[in-house]
Amino acid sequence: MNIDNKAINTIRMLSVDQIESANSGHPGLPLGAAPMAYALFKNHIIRDAHDMDWHNRDRFILSAGHGSALLYSLLHVFGYGLTIDDLKDFRQLDSKTPGHPEYGHTRGVEATTGPLGQGIAMAVGMALAEEKLASIYNKDDLKLVDHYTYTIVGDGCLMEGISNEASSLAGTLKLKKLIVLYDSNRISIEGSTDLAFSENVLDRYKALGWDVFTVEDGNNLDDINAKIEEAKKSDKPAIIEVKTKIGFGSPREDTAKAHGEPLGAEGRKATREFYEVLDEDFYISDEVSEYFEKLIEDNTKKANQKKEIEKEYAKKYPEEYEKFINSLNPEKTELLEEDYYKSFEKDMATRSVSGEVLNKLAKDNKLIFGGSADLGPSNKTTLKGEEYFSTENRAGRNLTFGVREHAMGAITNGILLHGGLKTYAATFLVFSDYLKPTIRLASLMNIPNVFIFTHDSIGVGEDGPTHEPIEHLAMLRSIPGVIVLRPADGCETAASLNIAFNSKSTPVVLALSRQNLPQLENSSKDGLKRGAYIIKKEEGELEKIVIATGSEVSLAVEAAKDMKGVRVVSMPSMELFDAQSSDYKEEILPKNITKRISIEALSSFGWHKYVGLSGLTISLDGFGASGKGAEVFERFGFTVENIKKKIEEF
Template sequence: MNLLDQKTINTIRILSAEAIQKANSGHPGLPLGSAPMAYTLWSKYLKHNPHNPNWANRDRFVLSAGHGSALLYSLLHVFEYGLTIEDLQNFRQEGSLTPGHPEFGHTVGVELTTGPLGQGIASAVGMAMAERHLAAHFNKEGYDIVDHYTYALVGDGCLMEGISYEAASLAGTLGLDKLIVLYDSNNITIEGDTQIAFKEDVRARFEAQGFATFLVEDGNDADAIAKAIEAAKVSGKPNFIEVKTKIGYGCPAKQGKASAHGEPLGYDNIAETRKFLEHHDQEFFVEDEVKAHIKALNEENAAKEAAWNTLFAAYAEAYPELAKEWAVWNGSETVNLEDLYANYADTSKSLATRQTSYEIINQIANRVENFVGGSADLAPSTKTYMEGKGDFYQGDYAGRNLHFGIREHAMAAIANGMAVHGGLKVFCSTFFVFSDYMKNSMRLAALMKLPVSYVLTHDSIGVGEDGPTHQPIEQLAMLRSMPNMVTIRPADGKETVAAWEYALNSKEHPVSLVLTRQNLPYLAGTGCDLKKGAYVIGDVASKDADIILIATGSEVNLIETAAKELAKEGIKAAVVSMPSSDLFEMQDTAYQNEILPKDKTKRVAVEAASSFGWHKYTGFEGAVISMDTFGESAPADLIFKKHGFTVENVVKVAKEVLK
């Protein structure tokens, strides 16, 4: 390492500390300790072009330890990604491009929203999986148009969270040799020394999981860091580089202490840090010498992309059909499934919506070549296997069926990584009740506006004998309360087609498809209006009704039958299928009033799940037939009857509301 490298490293350190101090909020410990490894990676090994941050074949860098965001922002400023000194000065301020934790889509150069520890490394595994799948599909001899690495910088907290174990286990099993994890090993967390709660041999753990492991004894030794990265790139395995650092390095009063982790250094300590690092005194300043150095590096980076562009142009001539596919995979084609409605029009038939989904998934797989997905070891139950499309495993990354193992936590984060990488339409699947395990990753997908699809089956007490541990009650309310998540619980085959069509064409919403285990009859009048969230099926319009019955999923058939019974007594009941309150809330007020007129206050909502949220639609004069207790182990029909999900009870409650 030369003096210019050291000067640039210290510039990154001081900029980070200054941004945190000005905000009087943040985490200076990681930026001070990890700057040498981050700079070594970005300056010598990371294939990127700051002047085209979305270059498809760039290496991906994920700051899994997202609390150290000031380090990433300083890198983005120094490497000319468009972040200004003013942006650094506005760290953690309202509306700034430098929020407390990195946010994808908000700040140019941020590859992933990280904050909850462990999410970053798990999503990095997804990025590495996407790279391997795309390479297997597109690359030809002499034309490695997909050839890039995924780097993740992690801390002790990331590796304590269980999601990191799940993701690393899968990465090792799959042999993802383009994944390199850099571990900021400083033995300090918020509460103090890691000896209190984290004493395992971390490198041995990763080695047992199938990683090549490396140790850098001194986090300031950039040459040793460089040698470890070079060795990792040819190991033939996923890679784990432990870099022994000192948290808060350079601040004499705080380095190596827990107090360096999550609080500003203080102006006096920053002054002492400058002296210790032999750095200039001017605030928020980058020397011309450093700027010139980075400019030269960026010219080299631009040349790498130019060389790739030349390679791709030759590839397009040699393989024009694949080049067209590349454009489609990286574009935004619209998927049309309208022809599938006819398969579910015969009202004398019935089928579980998970089975309908299986048929649709296989139709999609034949039409959409970049459609990939899998389950947490439940494909035979969630019906998510794509026939004839191969399995993704070490030895054949071209397979489109992903096998996550029993790892719901990591599965959802990996799906995020694959989606944010680009080029693929991704789904993952498990039993609905286990979406609890996936919640954090689903929330981040919604925050990042990633169109990941979740196939969540066994959607209610209809699970039956498996009992309350497997019968979802509150999960629908959980997902419906999540901003930007679209939750859909279809009532039959046609609604399932429409739900999948919406999910495939979503650009900014992740979509949860909540599907039944038990058979449901095909209904008349259902179909593409699902995309409006709620609509009337049957002959009675809401404006003409005495009472409005509202339901989702398996309960729509129930209210439709109840409406026929009420009609025998001269009571006009409108039947509203509301598969997605999220989509309904996106409609204009006129449509919402057409389906639920303000003057029609006699309403009954029926759903075999928590009542939470339904009173918004039923009001003070309505009623909700729901489940506000956990289920029980018994045959599904018996449980439905016991808890009031019968035609007789719906009719009874409707009459009580009318009184």
């Protein structure tokens, strides 16, 4: 047996040992896919184990994240910081080796991949970021940004719709430095994929604009390496179908039971015998250990060769190099000018205000790069005077995702994970359902993605209940670690974008109106930053508190303007308000005032936290209707007259 096969079999058994130690995990993928992963890490991925955050490293994402034991084995043997003790702690509380890879938790993990399909979609984002940054910084003689993005996917990843959305855009944009290795074993949890997945995947990818390759034997290293080299020469993204057997070498080979169950003591022993690995847990022979040390140093040498180009670039183009290095530092974000907050005078939809502010920010910060799911003109997220990013024009700053909301969220997450750019994703609020998994992952990964959602209530009007969000803000507010902002006017909207694009580690969601709203005299950027503030102070003794958000704030202020003892609070962000001191919260919402009313033209879900069980919620817990926006508001009681009556009667 040659040294490569010994190394691969060591990786396989380290993976099995992790799973057996935890009595939990997925041995099928590591046993089948180890050769292709080893080939990548040995011969193709240029990455320095001694400088793991080096910006020009090749990226690798295990999209089939359930096979995490394989990734952890690779990170150990290739010197990326995981110890044998870490492998022994697989799937244990607070270990560095959780059940699915977690970005920011385990060094060397480029993205959190749990839900299938998310990984390949984030890989598309990374490849897109590489192309964009290359267009900004690379010179004819020196390439500062020049690397590949690799991902290993399984049948499950390619069944998920998000992978097709992302792959379609990658093919359209010809992201030629994206290479996908497809672990094609034709088995899923319920059995053969013939039960539900009979398409010709490579024909589909040809139709999507990819180059396609096949490796008939997943254990043939020479063929795997040759196909990867061919893929690197393509002017398109490439997918390599590597035909494997799930659980290869184990008694459960080629069966569904190999997917997600430990092999058991007897199964592990039989697998060790098949691979001719010593019957000892977490065993690495001296010969194999020394070989991996050599591979680690070889990879470092390859990385150092590329770093020499970077040094030359820094000497020849010092200003551009400084800008690039600063772009990788989240502390270098430019702030909005102070005089911009109150510069809006006429009635404006908050989506329109957002469009103006976004363009202002983008003019000052050339690294803002994002777009909409084919709704740029409606979302007001198109950067004026800028062209679209395309195959022919990598300098374009407007990115259209097409009607692909699922992929848009994951791709923008991938752009941020790559580093060097600030991005945003936009669509109608009602379609935020399609982005929920990616918003959740952004929060899990602590990356500051900006989600701009417009048409935020029944004010959408004529498009009717299919396009009028009801429960969506409650859903978004329920995601841990996300800031949701629903501003009431120009001042609050400008402050919201300022928070969003200056966030360092928190995803921010903006909910913006389609319809025009008045500019409010007492709106406050500082109040918005605290989540809630008094926008209309009571006259005399405080008796009732009205809490409103977004388009309903102006209705509340108007309804209560002649009422004594009634305070109106604008609460653009529950999350920011909840983070304030108890003294501030008491100042805004005194505990002794129990007559509280919330007004929001959306679901009442979550509002009793602020108004109490005896409080009044003026909200909408059914679906909307089709008609002119003002008439729909009137139909459901969101008028000054009705609100005034309810406040008085409460």
